[in-house]
Amino acid sequence: MGYAEFYRRSIDAPDAFWVEQARLIDWHEPPRRICDDSRPPFTRWFVGGTTNLCHNAVDRHLRDRPDQPALIWVSTETDGERVYSFRELHAEVNRTAAMLKSLGVGKGDRVLIYMPMIPEAAFAMLACARIGAIHSVVFGGFASVSLASRIEDAEPKAIVSADGGSRAGKVIAYKPLLDEAIRLSRYKPQAVLLADRGLAPMERVAGRDHDWAPLREKHLDAQVPCEWLQSTDVSYTIYTSGTTGRPKGVQRDVGGYAVALAASMELIFQGRAGETYFSTSDIGWVVGHSYIVYGPLIAGMSTIMYEGLPIRPDAGIWWQLVEKYKVTVMFSAPTAVRVLKKQDPAFLKKYDLSSLRGLFLAGEPLDEPTARWIGDGLGVPIVDNYWQTESGWPILTIANGVEPKPAKLGSPGVPMYGYKVKILHESTGEELVRPNEKGVVVIEGPTPPGFMQTVWRDDERFVRTYWESIPGKQVYSTFDWGIRDEDGYFYILGRTDDVINVAGHRLGTREIEESISSHPGVAEVAVVGVADPMKGQVAMAFAIPKDSAVLGDAAAALKLEGDVMKVVDQQLGAVARPSRVRFVSLLPKTRSGKLLRRAIQAVCEGRDPGDLTTIEDPSALQQIKDLFNP
Numbered sequence: 001m002g003y004a005e006f007y008r009r010s011i012d013a014p015d016a017f018w019v020e021q022a023r024l025i026d027w028h029e030p031p032r033r034i035c036d037d038s039r040p041p042f043t044r045w046f047v048g049g050t051t052n053l054c055h056n057a058v059d060r061h062l063r064d065r066p067d068q069p070a071l072i073w074v075s076t077e078t079d080g081e082r083v084y085s086f087r088e089l090h091a092e093v094n095r096t097a098a099m100l101k102s103l104g105v106g107k108g109d110r111v112l113i114y115m116p117m118i119p120e121a122a123f124a125m126l127a128c129a130r131i132g133a134i135h136s137v138v139f140g141g142f143a144s145v146s147l148a149s150r151i152e153d154a155e156p157k158a159i160v161s162a163d164g165g166s167r168a169g170k171v172i173a174y175k176p177l178l179d180e181a182i183r184l185s186r187y188k189p190q191a192v193l194l195a196d197r198g199l200a201p202m203e204r205v206a207g208r209d210h211d212w213a214p215l216r217e218k219h220l221d222a223q224v225p226c227e228w229l230q231s232t233d234v235s236y237t238i239y240t241s242g243t244t245g246r247p248k249g250v251q252r253d254v255g256g257y258a259v260a261l262a263a264s265m266e267l268i269f270q271g272r273a274g275e276t277y278f279s280t281s282d283i284g285w286v287v288g289h290s291y292i293v294y295g296p297l298i299a300g301m302s303t304i305m306y307e308g309l310p311i312r313p314d315a316g317i318w319w320q321l322v323e324k325y326k327v328t329v330m331f332s333a334p335t336a337v338r339v340l341k342k343q344d345p346a347f348l349k350k351y352d353l354s355s356l357r358g359l360f361l362a363g364e365p366l367d368e369p370t371a372r373w374i375g376d377g378l379g380v381p382i383v384d385n386y387w388q389t390e391s392g393w394p395i396l397t398i399a400n401g402v403e404p405k406p407a408k409l410g411s412p413g414v415p416m417y418g419y420k421v422k423i424l425h426e427s428t429g430e431e432l433v434r435p436n437e438k439g440v441v442v443i444e445g446p447t448p449p450g451f452m453q454t455v456w457r458d459d460e461r462f463v464r465t466y467w468e469s470i471p472g473k474q475v476y477s478t479f480d481w482g483i484r485d486e487d488g489y490f491y492i493l494g495r496t497d498d499v500i501n502v503a504g505h506r507l508g509t510r511e512i513e514e515s516i517s518s519h520p521g522v523a524e525v526a527v528v529g530v531a532d533p534m535k536g537q538v539a540m541a542f543a544i545p546k547d548s549a550v551l552g553d554a555a556a557a558l559k560l561e562g563d564v565m566k567v568v569d570q571q572l573g574a575v576a577r578p579s580r581v582r583f584v585s586l587l588p589k590t591r592s593g594k595l596l597r598r599a600i601q602a603v604c605e606g607r608d609p610g611d612l613t614t615i616e617d618p619s620a621l622q623q624i625k626d627l628f629n630p
């Protein structure tokens with residue numbers, strides 16, 4: 001069957017289509033109803049079916065591949081390498097599940113996981129899935145204020161963390177950040193479980209904090225059966241940034257997610273049981289959930305979890321791992337490739353990469369020179385894929401497992417099965433059907449399996465934010481601009497909202513603004529994303545200092561800039577730190593007081609700011625122009 005027909009079937013006969021995909025996973029009880037969209041925009045998949053993500057990722061492989069590597073952990077930060085077979089992974093997950101239960105965690109309870117890239121992080125995720133606890137993994141690069149807001153929203157019974165992580169050889173102590181976050185949060189967890197790597201000293205809070213190693217000893221022989229969950233139960237939440245400062249808890253189900261991942265492993269990634277998958281992402285992001293932990297394991301593949309940089313000890317490290325573990329499918333981000341592109345290209349030829357069949361890249365726009373460089377260097381197809389935390393798996397790409405199709409440079413591809421992707425006019429809501437007309441990329445309901453169920457504990461926010469942003473139409477907005485060419489290939493042209501994408505990391509400019517505003521020396525601030533050749537975008541801040549003397553004093557401005565950056569580092573984490581903080585006496589606003597972020601961004605990128613008839617005081621924009629062309 002060609003892809004066009006395959007896709008049509010997924011849209012015209014979704015029940016028949018997805019019932020077939022549902023056979024890729026184990027069910028305890030089969031679903032009674034495939035798709036329930038009786039209450040749009042909420043979609044429920046495989047209703048009545050019971051299953052378990054951990055069973056599908058681990059237990060079911062014990063029969064056919066108990067001794068095959070399941071989790072391969074490599075750290076070039078601590079010089080660690082550990083391989084867990086499915087049997088060993090099963091034992092560790094059972095122990096971890098027993099540990100969590102001993103701390104009072106049960107079905108439906110939340111467990112927040114704030115961990116570096118160590119095996120215990122994956123054990124904790126799978127252990128939660130096993131007992132039906134809802135995990136909420138928070139990226140280890142976030143600092144105490146980001147973490148506190150997530151603790152407050154998730155209300156976790158327990159938090160799993162570690163003494164520290166390491167980046168480029170520099171230790172980052174996690175525990176002080178965690179303690180500060182718990183102090184800031186109005187909600188307090190009952191228990192904290194801590195993996196001690198011997199990287200950073202930890203102070204324990206008596207009665208609350210528990211060490212991983214001694215607790216594990218008590219549960220060495222633990223056998224914790226998988227909890228059979230409703231397909232529509234919640235498997236996890238993952239926080240992501242949007243237009244407002246408050247992060248949203250993207251909530252996912254159990255059965256739909258398992259089926260979506262299993263199908264994508266076959267139809268998109270073409271990863272087969274017994275082979276090795278290597279995703280260079282972090283478990284704190286959605287790619288880490290879907291394609292470090294759950295997807296590859298559900299497919300019976302070995303998965304590599306890598307702690308470290310792509311260029312340490314040298315730029316050959318990833319290819320060395322490909323050779324050593326015979327990686328067949330690899331997943332990374334354009335930014336990482338751009339980092340490698342600055343290194344000696346000989347590294348691409350140093351190792352035997354004959355096992356590798358494809359490199360998938362996602363998270364940000366993939367520029368043509370980068371795609372060409374890595375494609376030519378590796379001699380394998382480069383597959384761009386576009387998706388979001390909300391979708392859980394690719395929305396636009398090429399399903400080579402259905403029918404090989406040529407990729408077009410600059411385009412992530414075509415809509416994946418199950419996704420009704422359209423381009424709409426942002427204010428009239430009219431569908432743009434002619435080729436190359438720019439509009440908002442939207443998805444018509446019902447959304448496919450694996451897609452977010454709702455915003456955690458906030459159905460109203462889910463509907464209002466995602467489904468009511470286009471006038472007169474109830475469609476899901478991706479908040480991305482896009483066009484579709486005459487062959488049906490989509491091109492993504494950046495966000496329509498205040499979200500920026502720095503090195504593939506999604507950040508809300510409002511969150512950064514809130515953090516900068518908390519500095520006593522700052523009266524007002526605007527943060528915009530500015531195009532950057534390496535990171536795709538960087539955050540640039542323009543602030544009005546409380547003390548206007550700063551404006552005429554370069555040394556004072558530099559000092560304040562450094563202090564402001566420190567505040568962002570401490571509150572949100574270095575990922576959110578703006579590349580510059582520049583000081584102005586006025587910010588460009590409309591007469592009604594709205595910040596003209598897009599005009600600021602245009603000026604920073606040397607583009608025409610467009611229609612400025614509503615601007616209150618044009619000199620504000622002139623000041624920013626002058627900063628760039630003194």
Ligand code: AMP
Nearest residue numbers: 362363364365385386387388389492506
């Ligand atoms: P996240 O939720 O962190 O995965 O970020 C999702 C956003 O990243 C999307 O809404 C896009 O703006 C951007 N994005 C992800 N993948 C791609 C891609 N392949 N091409 C262009 N933009 C992408």
